[in-house]
Amino acid sequence: MPSIRSGRSLALAVCGLLLASVCARAQPDPLPSWNDGAPRQAILAFVHAVTDTSSPKFVPVEERIATFDQDGTTWVSHPMYTQVVYCLERVPDVVKAKPALAKLEPFKTVLSGDQAAMAKLTMKDLEVILAATLSGMTVDDFRADVTKWLATARHPRWNRLYTELVYQPMLELMQYLRSNGFKTYIVTGGGQDFVRAYSERVYGIPPEQVVGSMGGTKYGYAKDGTPTLTKEPKLLLNDDHAGKPEGIHMMIGRRPHAAFGNSGGDREMLEYTGAGDGARLMMLVLHDDAEREYAYGPAKGLPDTKIGTFSQALYDEATRRGWSVIGMKADWKRIFPFEQ
C-alpha cells in the first residue's frame, strides 16, 4: 500500500498531467492555414526538438535564428518583383528631375509604356533603372516615397495592395517561430531599404532584422545643417545566391537554424543553414497552384518563367538533402489573409 506521501505525490503528478493536457488542448493550432502534410509535420517536429530542454537537439534561445527569403516565399513575386514595378513607376519622376534621360535607353522604352518592348529589357537595363531610381535621395525621403507608393499601387491580377499579397501560412509560421523564441529575419535579394519600409507592419519584422541587397549611403548635411544620409548608386552586397550567407554573416553573425526560400537564389542560404550541427530546418515553397496563385518551375514539369525559378536540379537537391518542399496546392489551406 502506498504511503500518504507517495499517494500525494501521485495525486499531484496526475493533476500535473491533467493540467498539461488541458493547457495543450487550450492552445489553438499555431498553423491553421497549413494542411497536415509532411511540411507541417517537419515544422512542428523541428520546433519541438529545439525548444524541449530534454532534447539532444535543444537550441539556446539566443541562437534561434530563422531567415526568410521574401519574393515568392512570403509574398507574390509574379508576374514581376514588386520592387521592380516600383522602380519602373518611378522612372517618370527621375526623368522629370533629369530631362536628358528621356532620350536615353532604357528610360525611353520605360517611358513609352510599350509592354512588349519593356518585356524585352535585359538584366543590364534593369540594373541601370534600379541604380537611377534607388539612389540620390535621403533614406528618409526614400522610405516616405515607398510608403506612399505601397498605399495605392495594386497588383493587376487581384486588384489588391502588394502588401496584402503575403502568404497567410508563412505569416503563421513566422509568428509560431517567434512565439518559440526565434528571431525572424527577412533575407532578400531585394533592396534592404525597400523592404524595411513595411517589414514591421506586414511581417512583424523590425528594420534591424531585414537583410537585403545593400547600397552605400553618404553622410552629409542639408542646406540648413541637418545631417542627412543619402542613398548612393554603389552596391555593397548583392544579397542573392552566395550573397545570402555572406549577408547573413555580415548582418547577424550567426548561422540560422531554419531557412525558407523558393528559388535558386536561396540555395546557398539553405545549404549554409543545413551545414550547421544539431536541428536545422530547410524549406522551399513550390508554386504549383495556378488557380489560387501561380504555377511555375521548371521543377515537376511546371513552366519555366525565369523569375525566381525553382529548377528541377534544385528540386532533386532538396530531395537528396532532406529539405522540405512546400507544395502550395496541397500544403496550404489558404493562401492570403484576405481569403476567409
Added chain:
Amino acid sequence: MPSIRSGRSLALAVCGLLLASVCARAQPDPLPSWNDGAPRQAILAFVHAVTDTSSPKFVPVEERIATFDQDGTTWVSHPMYTQVVYCLERVPDVVKAKPALAKLEPFKTVLSGDQAAMAKLTMKDLEVILAATLSGMTVDDFRADVTKWLATARHPRWNRLYTELVYQPMLELMQYLRSNGFKTYIVTGGGQDFVRAYSERVYGIPPEQVVGSMGGTKYGYAKDGTPTLTKEPKLLLNDDHAGKPEGIHMMIGRRPHAAFGNSGGDREMLEYTGAGDGARLMMLVLHDDAEREYAYGPAKGLPDTKIGTFSQALYDEATRRGWSVIGMKADWKRIFPFEQ
C-alpha cells in the same frame, strides 16, 4: 464627513502610494558605480522621459536603440587599441604561412620586436598589417583564434585580461537601458567580427547587435564540400566618423535615441542621434583620471596622445549642443568590475 465609499477609496489610494513607495525603495540603485553628478542625472531623466507613457517624450519600446562606441567608451584603449595588439601578435603566424613577408616592411619591423621602431609605424603600415592578419581564414577559425588569444593576452599595466578592462559604470548603464526596453548596440571603428567574438559574454550584447568596420567574406567550400565563409581583405565599411551613422543605417535602419562615445570618431554618431526629434541622449567619456586609468585630451588641457583623442573642439561642441561629458575622475566611483 466622508462617505464609506470615499473613505475606502482614500484608504486604497494611501495603500497604493505606500506600495509604490515600498517598491521604489526595494529597487536597488541601477547605477551604483556612478557618482551623483550631472551625467547620472541626465541618464535617469532621459530614461524616465522615454519610458513614462504620460511623457510627451515617450518612445515606443521598438524604437529604443542605444549605440555604444567601444574603445575608450566601454573598455580601455590605451596605450594601444586591443585589436591592434592582437594583429601585431598575429604577424609571426602570418609570416610563417607566407615566409616571403619576413623581409618586407612593415612585417620586418614588427618581427624585430623593436618597440621604438614599431611606435613609428604609420597608419598605412597598420592598414597593411590589419589586412594581412584579419583575412584569409574562415570566419569560424577567426572567431576561435580571437577567443583563444583573449583567454591569455594581458594588458601590460594591470596584468589583466583585456576583457576584464571594461568600465563597470558603462556595463551598469547598458544593463539599465536594457531593463528599460532598449536594444543596446556596439558601434565601433574596430572590426565587427573581432568584437563579436566576446561581445555577448563581456557586454551582454549579441553578435547581431555589433556594428563595426566590415570586411567582405567569400562563400565557398572546404575540400570535403563543407560550405565556408572566408574573410577577404576588402573593406566594405570603415565604421568611424561618418561611417558610424552609415553603419547604423545599414545594420539597424533606425536612428538611435541614445549614443555614447569618447572621441572625434564618434562625433557624427552623436550628431546624427541628436538630430532626431523627441528625447535623445548623447554622452562622451572624458579620460581625465591618470591615477585610476588614463588622462588624455587635448580637451581641458589634457595631453594629446593621438589615440581616440577628445579634442578641445569636440569638448566645445558638446557644451554647445548639450551633450553630456562624463569625467571619469568625478563621475565614476569605480572604474573596473574587479575593483571592490
